[in-house]
Each structure stands twice: as C-alpha cells, then as structure tokens.
Amino acid sequence: DAKTTQPPSMDCAEGRAANLPCNHSTISGNEYVYWYRQIHSQGPQYIIHGLKNNETNEMASLIITEDRKSSTLIPPHATLRDTAVYYCIVRATGSARQLTFGSGTQLTVLP
C-alpha cells in the first residue's frame, strides 16, 4: 500500500473547521484513502474513506485532489472532544487488507 505523509501536530480553535492534510503521492488507481482517529486511551475509530470523489458523512468531509496525490479531512465545528490523533491510510480495494498506520497528526482543539 502507498505511504502517507501527515504533519505531526496541528491546533484548531473550538467551533472552527479543522483542515487535516495528507500526502499520498504514490497512490495507485485501486487504492482508497481512509481516515481514522484515536482519542486518548481508546482504540482507533473509523471516520470516512473515499476513492476519487469528495465524501461527506456525519463526522467529516473528505476532499481528494483530482490527481489523488493528496487529501484533506475536514471535521466541521471542532469541539474539545475532537482532540485526537488522526491517521490517514491508503489501502487497496477488493480485499480484507490490513490497515497500515503511520504516526498520524495530533490535533489539539483549543478552547
């Protein structure tokens, strides 16, 4: 699976939309972009995934560039409970492939 690059940390003011970037310049055509987050002392939690179109669910929006080499996760209206490590993962489709986690981005939501 392709490698991803994320900033180690970011801050966001409460109530604002956080914009979490991820670079996956070596992504191939059959690979999806997944986002998980891990709140302190809990297991990772699925947020969203997408292939090439932008996706939105109740947790966040995922914007994927046209060339698919990067993406941005946008959790709207951040609350203090959104403070967590956010992982961007690239995973091949059509299989029960493992999720390979990097170091992620520590997002701190500030009051």
Added chain:
Amino acid sequence: EAGVAQSPRYKIIEKRQSVAFWCNPISGHATLYWYQQILGQGPKLLIQFQNNGVVDDSQLPKDRFSAERLKGVDSTLKIQPAKLEDSAVYLCASSLYRGENTEAFFGQGTRLTVV
C-alpha cells in the same frame, strides 16, 4: 450493536512471565486483527485472521507471540516469555469482509506493562 470486547483492560507482569489477552469481535465479522501500539507510535499489525485461518502473521514475533481464533469467533493473543519491550497497548479489531472496502472496528485495547 455491541462493539469489539477486549480483556483485561490493564495487565502488569514481570519480564519472562507469560500473559494472554482475549478478544471477542463484533458478531458476524469474519476478519480479526491484533495490533501492537507502542507509546507515541501508530498501531502495528501483528496478525490477521480470516474466519479461523491466518491471513498475515509476517510481523508476529513467533518465538514468543502466538495467537489463535477457535471456531472463527473469539481470539487469544499470548506472549511467552514477555520482554520489557513488549510493554504496549494490544488492540483487537474486526471487520465484515465481503470483498469490499469495509471499515475495521477497534476495541479499547489491553495496556500491558512489563517490569
């Protein structure tokens, strides 16, 4: 629906002792994963099961770690003998494999401290 259950939540043992962790996945989930997460790092896959067969155990230190999934449901991960560097959170996850992209659901993990 009930989530992935893991026990114990915390465990402290001395080096060279043995320890076992238990995982009960979400009902009907065919795929089960064990991950190791060392403090400050992302989770690292140890072993992946599809029903009760092993799909990937390439990163499992087989000289001391073992795992089984009897009847394709519950799973146990064992360490014998434990080393100081095994101190970590052990996460179990499961997913509903239908040949499509389905998300994995994680348990809260077992925090192991080896002293």
